[in-house]
Amino acid sequence: MRRALLNTTRGTALSVGLGERSRQLNSCAALVYRRHGHDLDTVRMEEMSLPALGRHSVRLKMLASPINPADVNMLKGTYPILPMFPAVGGNEGVGEVVEVGSEVTSLRPGDWAIPWDTGFGTWRTEAVCEAGDLLLVPRDMSLLGAATIGVNPCTAYRMLHDFVPLKPGATVIQNGANSAVGQAVIQIAAALGVKTINVIRDRPHRRELEKELMSMGADVVVTEEEMQGLRLENVIQDLQRPVLGLNCVGGLSGGLVLSSLRDGGTMVTYGGMAKKPLHIPAKALIFRNITLHGFWMTQWKRNNSQDMSRLVTMVTTVCGLMKAGHLRPPHCAQVPFHQYRRALQATTQSHQRKHVLIM
Amino acid sequence: MRRALLNTTRGTALSVGLGERSRQLNSCAALVYRRHGHDLDTVRMEEMSLPALGRHSVRLKMLASPINPADVNMLKGTYPILPMFPAVGGNEGVGEVVEVGSEVTSLRPGDWAIPWDTGFGTWRTEAVCEAGDLLLVPRDMSLLGAATIGVNPCTAYRMLHDFVPLKPGATVIQNGANSAVGQAVIQIAAALGVKTINVIRDRPHRRELEKELMSMGADVVVTEEEMQGLRLENVIQDLQRPVLGLNCVGGLSGGLVLSSLRDGGTMVTYGGMAKKPLHIPAKALIFRNITLHGFWMTQWKRNNSQDMSRLVTMVTTVCGLMKAGHLRPPHCAQVPFHQYRRALQATTQSHQRKHVLIM
Structure with a gap:
């Protein structure tokens, strides 16, 4: 069994228990955990500083991010890929590009983008990441569709x-x-x-x-x-x-x-x-x-990450199916980001629809 | 599950219980069964007439034929390919070509040959079959090696x-x-x-x-x-x-x-x-x-029987490995053909070496 360690923080955790306190401009709110546990109480909302924008990087304002079974298995420590601590939960989601580095040509402010790899840590309000970590998705598709299309x-x-x-x-x-x-x-x-x-x-x-x-x-x-x-x-x-x-x-x-x-x-x-x-x-x-x-x-995505063309083709095709009405976004329960605890608990119960955090 | 019916007799059963009686020139002795049974008493030695030699056919004097687990499963009726009755047992073995039809160029009298397909009915002293049913094997390899190389x-x-x-x-x-x-x-x-x-x-x-x-x-x-x-x-x-x-x-x-x-x-x-x-x-x-x-x-052999080149290459290569000393013939117990009952019984017991009928 592969057990890779991921750095999902893409920043530094500043304090535990963000509550209602206003955030710094170069920080975000994120759902952070520092140990594995089966009760999901390990997850807390924290303020996290963001790295400075580099020439090849992108500042992404997260819009929506689902809670998938694999995310919960990562929290529990039972998934074959596990994060380094402190870790931000979530592996899927869509964000809006708000700023790009001087060398970035693949994305522009206003674009929607999704992270392609597992371990991004999508349960957060903002992220600063490499442009190569993201794939463009059309803005004229549904938000829930875009947030849940990658997996x-x-x-x-x-x-x-x-x-x-x-x-x-x-x-x-x-x-x-x-x-x-x-x-x-x-x-x-x-x-x-x-x-x-x-x-x-x-x-x-x-x-x-x-x-x-x-x-x-x-x-x-x-x-x-x-x-x-x-x-x-x-x-x-x-x-x-x-x-x-x-x-x-x-x-x-x-x-x-x-x-x-x-x-x-x-x-x-x-x-x-x-x-x-x-x-x-x-x-x-x-x-x-x-x-x-x-x-x-x-694993498929990682095997195809050297030359991203197959990844781009796949996401473009699936987005196209959704835009053409061949593929509906799944029935989701939308949950405000700060009510994450309710959403996490619901995910552990069977016969529940998918819960998507709205940032 | 595929259940194909095979005609393994390649001739007509003449009488039950051949015993010591001398055979006609255009007949052979064969181990025949007419129903499936788990006790193997269904198998009897019989005299069987042989068809006339056609332009494309070969008369083969069987030299040696093993008893394989698949043969026993065929007798019992538990193999996915089953014969039509009356059936001759045995699917593997080597024989010497004694006569060929006027159009046959692939084999000559004196050659050793093995049937390539399942269902030949190799437990017999002679067979008349199509030249295309047989593959040439070198005469300078061991008899037991040649008899057991095909499967x-x-x-x-x-x-x-x-x-x-x-x-x-x-x-x-x-x-x-x-x-x-x-x-x-x-x-x-x-x-x-x-x-x-x-x-x-x-x-x-x-x-x-x-x-x-x-x-x-x-x-x-x-x-x-x-x-x-x-x-x-x-x-x-x-x-x-x-x-x-x-x-x-x-x-x-x-x-x-x-x-x-x-x-x-x-x-x-x-x-x-x-x-x-x-x-x-x-x-x-x-x-x-x-x-x-x-x-x-x-199934592999049947999938490759249209153009026999892969079959020929395989058998030639494996025979070559045996001739070069890289591949030993298996340890076999050699049993005279008429003692077939002893050989059959032994095959049903575990930890027994392979039994080969010598015609």
């Missing part, structure tokens, strides 16, 4: 493009279909003419959820329980047998995805929500020629 | 060449290292300058086996139990962390292979001797970027 929709985009050539009419099966990635998969696949079979957990308002996913472009929505009781052809109906499976659950649910694939198919795992390993029978690998891969957006 | 050493060869580029000094880890494939992996890897870590089951004469595998070129031999007790660096010693894992066991043993791989590594599964599924944690796929493939020699 989940990009994960969906990559998994639909990098593992199996998907022609229109091909079928993809996924579990956790109601997750932020799952919803993006449905919509991006629909835009590609690719069919989706969407496995969800059984829940009280299952039919409403099915309707919502169908409205995004889902072809089939089925619960894990239904899938176990049905013959595969009754699930697949008139679709082709899936050539690609996307798994963010693991355990039994991952097995349902695996067993539904056609011979020679590929399953990509990008999460393990059930916290149970996949059980893979040898026969599936040998006689059905199934291939298993994993996908981690952070 | 196990070729499986080892492919798995070392098709999944990960292996430079000299790279490390491969495998379980079931004492299997016929495992022994071939050790020797072919050694010839490539590739290091091997070889996981075996604990057994009474463990040190003798270690010595034997080391004499073939193994770098490390370790039991599953030792591997669980040791720190990985003590297993790997001064070798590079494995970039390729080969798994024919599954269950816990497959997990040991998987967890020892370096980030970005690949595990290829070609057997499931423990009859237990692999347990794959999501983290191994996502954060360690491990890829899982399966390999099935039968």
